[in-house]
Amino acid sequence: MEVPELPEVETVANGVHDRIHGLTVEQVWTSNKPQTFKSPPQEIVETLTGARIDGVRRVGKTIVADLSRGGEKAQFLIHLGMTGRLLVSAPEVPHPPHTHAILALSNGQELRFVDARRFGRLSVSKESYGGPGTEPLTISPDAFVALFKGRRTPIKAALLNQSLLHGVGNIYADESLFRAGIRPKRHAGRLTRAELLRLRIALIEVLEHAISLGGSSVSDYVDADGVRGFFQLEHKVYTRTGEPCLVCATPIQKITVGGRSTHFCPVCQR
DNA sequence: AGGAACTCCTGATGGC
DNA sequence: TGCCATCAGGAGTTCC
Numbered sequence: 129m130e131v132p133e134l135p136e137v138e139t140v141a142n143g144v145h146d147r148i149h150g151l152t153v154e155q156v157w158t159s160n161k162p163q164t165f166k167s168p169p170q171e172i173v174e175t176l177t178g179a180r181i182d183g184v185r186r187v188g189k190t191i192v193a194d195l196s197r198g199g200e201k202a203q204f205l206i207h208l209g210m211t212g213r214l215l216v217s218a219p220e221v222p223h224p225p226h227t228h229a230i231l232a233l234s235n236g237q238e239l240r241f242v243d244a245r246r247f248g249r250l251s252v253s254k255e256s257y258g259g260p261g262t263e264p265l266t267i268s269p270d271a272f273v274a275l276f277k278g279r280r281t282p283i284k285a286a287l288l289n290q291s292l293l294h295g296v297g298n299i300y301a302d303e304s305l306f307r308a309g310i311r312p313k314r315h316a317g318r319l320t321r322a323e324l325l326r327l328r329i330a331l332i333e334v335l336e337h338a339i340s341l342g343g344s345s346v347s348d349y350v351d352a353d354g355v356r357g358f359f360q361l362e363h364k365v366y367t368r369t370g371e372p373c374l375v376c377a378t379p380i381q382k383i384t385v386g387g388r389s390t391h392f393c394p395v396c397q398r
Numbered sequence: 399a400g401g402a403a404c405t406c407c408t409g410a411t412g413g414c
Numbered sequence: 415t416g417c418c419a420t421c422a423g424g425a426g427t428t429c430c
Binding site for chain 1: 409
């Protein structure tokens, strides 16, 4: 799987929701890797144990499990980082390497968090989690334009800034900039209103397209044996360095912007 | 306070 | 074949 961004996280959240909503957490195990746990592991165990999972959804790149226990509400927050996976498995299925949390559920199955690279994070919250920024899929045109006003940072870096829009990562930043015809290094605050409106539409279209591809594979995503497969959006620029642009055949260039590999067409993007 | 650099991690990859 | 260096990247931290 690609590094999980908004569409992938939404697909995982929906798949996990279908499998575990309405179930109760009976027992919780956590690994001893401190970096994985944003809340103290003991607090995670105490909050989850005995709680009913009312539903699972996405906020930004974070998976939110809404919990209730004796009238008390709480949330279990899962950020997949780069390599995090959520698996719903039968207990007899061997634990994959790098398993960091296991929730034993009231239907006898287990929800497992597996993360090789440990950029993922688990936490619990009693406050309602709203995410660091604004949802790109529902932001109004005026609000979108206002986000970038006065910003001297490259538009690519601004797209990756989760406190502005949350959910956009490296792939969809590059892909949306290509579709909008905007160079990644352009200063965010210097883009015209028309360019920003184009970017908003391009971003929404590319995210929704990826979600629709994921939607068709939701039922296969979380499996007793783990991940069976995942959708692959056809990239127009991402990781296509040196290959011909699909519009004008100019070789796709790769540069670094905001510390991240960035791919663009020097002719189609201005 | 905004912006950029640095850091955490390990699997995959490529060179020799 | 095997070893080692390099790369990938989300987001928290630190520094200017």
